Amino acid sequence: MQSTKALDGRAAMVTGASGDIGRAIAVALAAAGAALCVVGRDESRLADTVSAVEAHDRPIVALACDLTEAGRIEQLVELVETAHGGLDVLVHSAGIYLRGEIGASSVDDLDAQYQANLRMPYRLTQAVLPMLVRDGGDVVFVNSSQGLSAGAGVGQFAATQYAMRAVADSLRAEVNPDGVRVTSLHVGRTATTRQERIFAGEGRPYTPDALIQPEDLGELVVAAVTLPRRAQLTTLTVWPTRPADRP
Secondary structure: OOOOOOOOOOEEEEOOOOOHHHHHHHHHHHHOOOEEEEEEOOHHHHHHHHHHHHOOOOOEEEEEOOOOOOOHHHHHHHHHHHHHOOOOEEEEOOOOOOOOOOOOOOHHHHHHHHHHHHHHHHHHHHHHHHHHHHHOOEEEEEEEHHHOOOOOOOHHHHHHHHHHHHHHHHHHHHHHHHOOEEEEEEEOOEOOHHHHHHHHHHOOOOOHHHOEOHHHHHHHHHHHHOOOOOOOOOEEEEOOOOHHHOO
């Protein structure tokens, strides 16, 4: 029987796929019928993502690496072109998070977050944009609620998120005429290993069941990229329902 899933015949790339959110997005896209290309820094956790995607009987290729390293983006582009012949959906879910007050934070920390959270997704978008334009694709930036309103101790991280929102807005204006859609997903506190460390640093009890679940974000990404092509979701903000666990 021929499959009629919404993303049949489409190829998606997810960065940060060895993380909780990236993994959930990759699995949700596979469940909707997409072929996958995933990349992440943690080889063991990336292998778990591959296994979860394969359980949906979807083709997948993976690259375990740090995309800030020289030549890695080019390697990734070649991988997706060879495996899937093109790209329809690009999801930016990779990045790093470092806390510290501006007066005391290392500029090296700022540079590291700039490289991973802004320069890398910018360069990757440039590299795959011809494929996305050719196929009428989607770009999804998994941003943070700190990219809308920055709190204390996250000035460096938030600066990269504000800048990524600017890149997304500008990109949308540039490529909408070519049929490419661009979505920014601003995410509040989500039940991830990173968030568990953040709660510990804040001296607060960690209650993951009260937070957004990574699978919730996977559903949102699928909803965004399966809308009729005449419509797009531009900016989404997702918070936990319980006020105490909002940003």
